[in-house]
Amino acid sequence: MAETVLVAGGAGFVGSHVCKALARSGFHPVVYDNLASGHRWAVRWGPFELGDLLDPAQLDAVLRRHRPAAVINLAAFAAAGESVANPAEYYGNNVQSLLTLLRCMRNCGIDRIVFSSSAAVYGDPCGVPIREDAAALPVNPYGHSKAMCEQILRDFGSAYGLKSISLRYFNAAGADPDGEIGEARIFETHLIPLVLDAALGRRPCIDVYGDDYDTRDGTCLRDYVHVADLAEAHVRALQRLEGNEASRSYNLGSGSGATVLEVIGAVERVTGRRIAQRRVLRRVGDPPCLVADATLAARELGWRPRYAEVDCQIEHAWRWRSNGLAAGMWDAGVAAE
Helix, strand or coil: CCCEEEEECCCCHHHHHHHHHHHHCCCEEEEEECCCCCCHHHCCCCCEEECCCCCHHHHHHHHHHHCCCEEEECCCCCCHHHHHHCHHHHHHHHHHHHHHHHHHHHHCCCCEEEEEEEHHHHCCCCCCCECCCCCCCCCCHHHHHHHHHHHHHHHHHHHHCCEEEEEEECEEECCCCCCCCCCCCCCCCCHHHHHHHHHCCCCCCEEEECCCCCCCCCCCEECEEEHHHHHHHHHHHHHHCCCCCCCEEEEECCCCCEEHHHHHHHHHHHHCCCCCEEEECCCCCCCCEECECCHHHHHHHCCCCCCCCHHHHHHHHHHHHHCHHHHHHHHHHHHHC
16 A cells, blocks of 8 residues: 655645655655645645645644655745745744644654755855755745754654654756646746746846856856756655654755856757846845755765756746646636635
C-alpha cells in the first residue's frame, strides 16, 4: 500500500510538481491548501483538503482522517519585498503556521517533515558558490522567517525526536516538462515569468533594477533551478528521512547562474520575440550574486538537476505559459477560485 504524505501548499507552483513526483515514486499525496495562492486545478495526483495551517482543529482532523506517515510543508508567504513592508504577516503566517503544524504532527505521532526553505536565509553572502555552512544572515523578514523555521525544526529534533530536512531553494523556474502544470500567479514577482509575459504582450517592458553590479554585465546574477528538479529533491529527502538521520539543510541549485540580461536574452532566443527593457535604480537588499553549492545534496540525497540550462527552463515555462489552456487558467481560473 502506498505511503500517504500530507503536502501543505500542494496546490501551488512547487507543491503541485512535488505531488506529481510523489505519485510517480509510489507515494499517495494528500494536498492541504487554503488556495490563497494555489489552484484547485493543480491538484491532480491525490485528494484535496481545503484548510489553513493556522487552523489547528481543521489540520488535526485532516491528519487523523488520512494518517500520513510524513509531511511536506511548502505553505508560506514568499515575497521578500512584501515582507519588508508587512513583517507582521510574514512572521505570523510563516513561523506560526509551522508551529501549529508541528504541534498537530506530535499529537498524531508523525515524526518526519520535509520543509521548504530558501536561499534567502543567507542574505548577502560573503562569497559564492554558497555552501550550507555559510553564515545565515538574512536581510529581510522573509529570509528571517525561513531561518527561524529551520531553527525550530532543529530544536524539535533535539527535544522531541522530530526528523526533518530543510531544502533551501535558489530560484525556482520552468514548468512541468509534460506540460500538465506550471506557474500561474495573480501577482507575479519572479523574473522569468515576467519576461515571458512581456514576450506575450501582457506587459510593455521589463524593469532592470541596477546595471552597475560587480557581475558579467552589471546586472544581478541568480541560480535558477527547474521546478521538476526541486520536486525530485523532495522525494529524495522524504526517502532519506526513512532512516535515522538527524535534521539537515540542503541547497538546491544548478551551481551556475544567469544575470538579468542573460535571462532576457534567453527568452528572446526561445520565443523569437524582442523584449523591451527599462533601466531603473537598484532595489534595496538585492545581492549581486547568489549561486548554490549543491554538492551536499548530490552526495547525501543523490540529487542532481536534470534541467540545469536556463534555456531549457525557459522553454518549458514558455510552452506552459503560452498555450491556450494555461493562459485561460492564468487569466480566469484564478479568479474563479
